Amino acid sequence: MPETPSMPGIPIPGMVFGNDPRPSAPPLPPLPPRRPRYDVAAELPRAAPRRVLAAVAVAGVAAALLLPGDLSGIGIALTGITVLGAVFVGSPERPGRGQLLTAAGIVALLAVPGWRSAEWLTVWYVLLAVAATTVLVVGGRTLRDMGFAVVAPLMVSLHTSVWLTRAAGEAYAGSKVQNPRAVLGVGAVTVALVGVFGALFAGADAVFAGLLSALTPDVDDPTVTAxxxxxxxVGLFTxxxxxxxxxxxxxxxxxxxRAPTRDTWAWAVPTGTVLVVFVAFLGTQAGAMIGGQDYVRETANLTSAEYARSGFWQLFAVTALTILVVTVAWQRADRTTTRDRMTVRGILGGLCLATLLVVASALHRMYLYIDAYGATRLRISVMAVELCLGAIVVALMVAGAGLGTRHLARAVGALVIGAALAFAVYNPDAQIARINVDRYEASVARDEAPRIDTSYLSGLSPDATGQLLRLPTGLRPCVLLLIAETARDKRGWTGFTVGRAQAKSDLRDVELPTAGASGACPQP
Structure with a gap:
């Protein structure tokens, strides 16, 4: 058979020919080692100490027993006190004075669900208390550290589980129990005997049966499972x-x-341009804020509601974004010379002052909206948050005036907690009822159609009872039937709230029909 002639110059994939004159590619340089984002203390023990296991168990059991079945009650504050105490007991060192003050603020936040009966507040106050607790245990001193403290529990959750598992393994290995099966058997026999004799005694005496029923949890009750x-x-959080x-x-x-940039223009140009935009916007808003609703209707051809909706959320975002811009620019700016310090004060201070005017414009828009359509929880809440952001801007201005931010993070934290507690003192549900009742009375005095949304008011919490009792007798059943039912509902001692107790007292002498005359209730 004749040989097949070779075909030079045509490489065959997957094959390497000998004496290949082509140079081989240089090896890729090794990737630099990945630098960790955070470090931990060198004194961190390999496994959790036994007092940590005890603290976790106590906090978990206390939460299961003390937490109320609903989103309100003094049991939430008692659980928070137990968790903070467990964390301090399981800590390697005693808390300082500042940490104790922070803990007192956290307890005050958790006490709001035992004070106000508005359950929609509980979620926000609990979340704020959790965030404050993470800042407390991490011990952040700057705004950057406080932001890291909020996400730190997610970053170390896996390490914490390994830490606890090692502690549990060492505790079991060092235990004096020689026969764990015998321990389990004795426990099972004890539970069975208690169950049998308890059932017999319960059948023999009604008083003992009632006591046993109160002490024994119902495993079929979904509340117990929850x-x-x-x-x-809660134990894992502890x-x-x-x-x-x-x-x-x-x-x-x-x-x-890295040091702050020495080129002032690198931060002054963008922030100064933003300041010019602020001034231009505020110039257009001056007429609306002075002229009121008539000016808005004549110039922009908008109703009060359309005017408020057209820009409030944008102004809300502007306020939050400006705080971020000022904080970043402050860190990047060079303040070594007198001229640099004057530039920082002029541009960033002017931006903060313009932001306060934006806050005033946003609040003015929402005021017009509430005046036209009444108050709701969302409208009242966003106004409160806007005011809190304005207070933070003032704190930035105070820090900038002294060119020092040593205590800025603590001041911001105190402002947020103080604003939240002030909002609880304001009693939003009661204020919503007051504003809407005032609107109703004003419309009646002007012989207009009743301006009241009885359906919305009937969904408020018992905190609004005192203000709703100002309504005429014919309207009370429209708004108070569901509220009275909520106030008189028995929820156990852990579900006690001051707001429900006060509402129950206010409704003691008020006669309400079993079924409200909803057909006669005016609608918005």
Missing amino acids: NVAVGVV ALGCYLRYARPRLIDRDPD
Whole structure:
């Protein structure tokens, strides 16, 4: 068979020919090692101490027993006190004075659900208390550290589970129990005997049966199952707090040698341009804020509601974004010379002052909206948040005037907690009822159609009872039937709230029909 001639110059994929004159590609340089985002204390023990296990167990059991079945009650504050105490007991060191003050603020936040009966407030106050607790256990001193503290529990959750598992394993290995099966058997026999004799005694005496029923949880009750699940979550949160107290995580600066830029224009040009935009916007708003609703209708051809809706949320976002811009520009600006300091004060101070005027414009828009259509929880809440952001801007201005931010993070934290507590003192549901009742009375005095939304008011919490009792007798059933039912509902001692107790007292001498005459109730 004749040989097949070779075909030079045509490489065959997958084959390497000998004496290949082509140079090989240089090897790729190794990737630099990934630098960790944070570090932990060198004194962090390998496994959790036994007092941490005890603190976690106590906090979990206390949460399962103390938390109320609904989103209000003094049991929430009692659970918070137990968790904070467990974290401090499981910590390697005693809390300082500043930490105790922060803990007192957290307890005050958790006490709001036992004071006000508005359950929609509970979620926000609990979330704020959780965020404040993470800042407390991490111990952040700057705004950057406080932001890291909020996400730190998510970053160390896996390490915490390993930490607890090692502690549980060491505790079991060092236990003196020689026969764990015998312990389980004795426990089972004890539970069975108690159940049998308890059932016999309950059948023999009604008083003992009632006591046994009160002390024995109903495993088929979904509330019990939910409390057990919440107890487990609270126990894990307590474990995270103890781990963070031992680990003391700190962010690592990725570029420690970086200094504020020496080129003033690098930050002054963008922030100064933003300031010019602010001034132009405020110039257009001056007429609306002075002229009121008539000016808005004549110039913009908008109703009060359309005027408020057209810009409030944008102004709300402007306020929050400006705080971020001022904070970043402050860190990047050079303040070594008198001229630099004057530039920082002029541009950033002017931006903060313009932001306060934007806050006033946003609040004015929402005031017009509420005056036209009444108050709601959303409208009152966003006004309160806008006021809080304005207070933070003032804090930035005070820090900039003294060119020092040493206590700025603590001041911002205190402002947020103080604003939240002030909002609870304001009693939003009662104020919503007051504003709407005032609108109704004003419309009646002008012989206009009744301006009241009885359907919305009937969904308020018992906190609004005192203001709603100002309504005429014919309207009370429209708004008070559901509220009275909520106020008189028995929820146990952990579900006690001052607001429900006060409403129950106010409704004691008020006669309400079993079925409201909803057909006669005016609608908006």
